[in-house]
Amino acid sequence: MGPIIIGLAAVTVYWGSASAEEKADIEISSLNLAEKFAGEKGNQMMRAYLRGRVAEAMNRRSRRVEKLDTPEQIAAYQEELQRLFREAIDLDSFERGPLNPQVTGRLDRDGYSIENVMFESLPGFHVTGNLYLPAGEGPFPAILHPCGHTENGKAGDAYQRVNQLLARNGFAVLCYDPIGQGERKQLIDPKSGKGLKSGSGEHQILGVAPVLLGRGLASYMIWDGMRAIDFLQSRPEIDPHRIGCTGNSGGGNMTSFLMALDDRIQAAAPGCFMTTTRMKNESPGPGDPEQNLFGQTESGLDHPDFAILRAPKPTLILAATRDFVPIEGTWDAFRQAKRIYTKLGYPERVDLVEAPETHGFTQRLREGSVRFFARWLKGESxxxxxxxxxxxxxxxxxxxxPAGQVLAMAGERSMFDLNVEHLEALKKRRSERWTSLNADERRELVRKTIGLTGEVRSADREAGGGLLALSDSGGSFVREWLFSPEPEIGIPGVVSRVGQPKGPIPLFGSAVDLFCLDAKWDELQLPPHPMLKKAASTEGRDVMVINLRDSGFTKTKNWRFYGADAWIAYMLGDSYLAMRSRDLISVAKSLKATGDSPAIHLHAAGEFVPAALHAAALEPDLFEGVTLHGGLRSWETLMNSRNPIPEWHNAVHGVLKFYDLPDLVELIG
Known part of the structure; x- marks a missing residue:
């Protein structure tokens, strides 16, 4: 695609692509910043910053929970957090339709039988599962069993064994495939008919688009679980009033979510999941997208709350001593839940089983869960x-x-189809709202949507030592800068100037070309960065390159998976897009606040394009122009994307309910 040039009243936005063959004419030298951000001082900056914000939020929560004393106070706490939970996943937007259940096969075994079943959690969106039924006459108590991250889903060895053990002890069990696993792969190789990615790999890909719609992958997985309970209650062999739920790892995650939200679950045993947010963020770090809820940390929804929100219904926490899920956090979560249950008068209804094992639904945990359900759903010890x-x-x-994958069935809809369908449902309302607003009201809507409310302050700044090379006809000058838009955040920058005359050196020339690049200064030299050529050869204009947070000198060292820190920000109700937009505005204000007050032309490439668009749209008076090289043009394009992960840093929860990136261009004028 050729360059897109949009003429506006006050500013020209040039949206083109950088040529790899272009060469810069000047060299940018490295001075003190390389030392300031060496090693962990740079690549751990964002981890330390986010860790501090998580600690503040969790401390606020702890103080609040400590004050819960009466049943009325606890009930109010439960009601508030359940409401926030439902809002975070947009649960009330899902509508129950016909299940259209099918039984496609049956196995008769000693003491129980297994039915291969399917039902539709949403129209044309099938859930595959195995229904274990005890021998004899019902109605039986039933256990919902969401799976962890096994590639074969419901057919996983440990999951089959706990299902068999439950069935032999008089429980019906529905064990079903999660989205992206077993027979519910969403990325299929057309030649082999098999999945292209692992379950976790699919979850990373599928987790981006729903966020833009104000949902999350958790929304669909939780809905699957709730519809699975509908299915169980529709069967005559099942006692609809005696429903339990258990699962391990990713299944422990879904068990925790479901037991906190669905009051039909009378007894629950989440395994190898529950700990505390504070400890989990330290190690192993945030989980797959379906484990991360928008704003949960900021609103004070911690792991112990998944048990507290259902108190005093029976809950058993299943844990492993040598799990990568921090066992110290598990005991902390249990203690918090135990105190609330005790205050309600039912201390015996929450318990913990710790097996001296590694991560998994191991034999001791399987046995402990069956004993627990026998006590609370059958009244048997x-x-x-x-x-x-x-x-x-x-x-x-x-x-x-028939073929081993739901997407091979005629008329089956994928997650991508569901995303597009929900987007279309939002677009008309979004367009009507946007059209009805004036420019100032639109900016206010954008600020509110990304959480950039309040005045953005001018960044504190510190000038480094300068390097000046002069000849008879003039010279070139390089100076490093360090901007601080907020405590604990450093934005390194370097300014280059050609044609510097002899005499006093001003901080800035009459104009600055401000570049956002994901490169350290030494990486700009060999080969010179192509974006700098034209600006670097223009006398009278300074060239400034800055590293927005988590780029260049401050790029986070990978420690979990790509975008792990952005998920922590998401759970804080924030986004990297909002933070980087704030950084740009703050730096631009700082430049304007110098005595030279230079005109600023903003340049951004790739990952930083959306942040530059937001900064210029929200504060158009700060910039004389904006040049965007490549980058994301519209969030809507991610609805069908099979590789949206590189844009995770530019995802904003629910943004497509209100506007899209092209809407910002007109605001720049």
Whole structure:
């Protein structure tokens, strides 16, 4: 695509692409900043900053929970957090339709049978599962079993074993495939008909688009679980009033969410998931997208709350001593829940089983969960020991679909289809609202949407030592800068000037070309960065290159997966886009506040284009022009994207309810 040039009253926006063949004419030298941001001082800046914000939020929550004393206070706390939880996943926008259940196969075993079943959680969006039914007459208590991250989903060895153990002890069990696993892969190789990514790999990809719609991957997974309870209650063999839920790892995550939201779950046993947000963010870090709720940390929704929100209903926390889920945090979560249950008069209804094992639904945890459900759903105190040996079914025998994948069925809809459909439902209302607003009202809507409310202050600034090279005809000058838009955040920058005459050196010339690049100064030299050529050869204009947070000198060292820190920001109700937009505005104000008050032309490439668009749209008087090289042109393009992960830093929760990136261009004028 050729360059897009949009003429505006006050500013010209040039949206083109940088040529890799262009060469810069000047050299940018490295001075003190390389030392200031060496090693962990740079690549851990954002981790330390976010860790501090998480600690503040969790401390606020702790003080609040400590004050909960009466049943009325606890009930008010539960009601508020459940409301925030539902809003974060946009749960009330989902509508129950016909389940259209199917039984596609049956296996008869000693003491129980297995039905291969399917139902639609949303129209044309099938959930595949295995329904274990005990021998004898019902109605039976039933256990919902969401799976962890096994590639074969419901057919995972440990999951089959706990299902069998429950069925032999008189429980029906519905174990179903999560989105992206088992028979519900969303990225299929057209040649082999098999999934292209692992379950976690799919979840990373599928987790971006729903955020832009004000939902999350968790929204769809939670809805699947709630519809699975609908399915269980529709079966005559099931007692609809005796429903339990258990799962491990990712299944422990879904169990925790479901038990906090759905009051039909009378007893719950989440495994190898519950700890505390503070400890989990330290190690192992945030989980897959479906584990991360918008604003949960800022609003004070911590892991113990998943049990507290259902108090005093029976809850058993399943844990492993040598788990990567911090066991110290698990005991802390248990203690917090125990205190609330005790204040309500039911201390015996929350308990913990710790197995001396590593991560997994291991035998001791399987046995402990069955004993727990027998007590609270059947009123029985029994000893449960899993028989030695035993076999599990072959994956093929548990298969529900004809070809092994739901997307091979005629008329099946994918997550991508659901995203596009929901986007279309939002667009008309979004367009009508945007059209009805004037420019100032639109800017206010943008600020509110990304959380950039209040005045953005001018960044504190510190000038480094300068390097000046003079000849008879003039010279070139280089100076490093350090901007601080807020405590603990440093934005390194370097200014270059050609044609510097002899005599006093002003801080800035009459104009500054301000570049946002993901490169350290030494990386700009060999080869010279192509974006700098034209600006660097223009006398009378300074060239400034800055590293917005988490780029260049401050780029976070990968420690979990790409974008892990952005998920922590998301759980704080923030976004990297908002933070980087604030950085740009703050730096521009700081430049304007110098005695030279230079005109600023903003340049951004790739990942930084959306932040530059927002900064210029919200504060057009700060910039004489904006040049955008490549980058994301519209959030709507991510609805069908099979590789949206590089744009995760530019995702904003619910933004497509209100505006899209092209809407910002007109505001720049």
């Amino acid at each position: 029994i000893e449960v020991f899993e028989p030695e040996g035993g076999s599990v079914e072959k994956d093929l025998d548990l298969q529900c679909t």
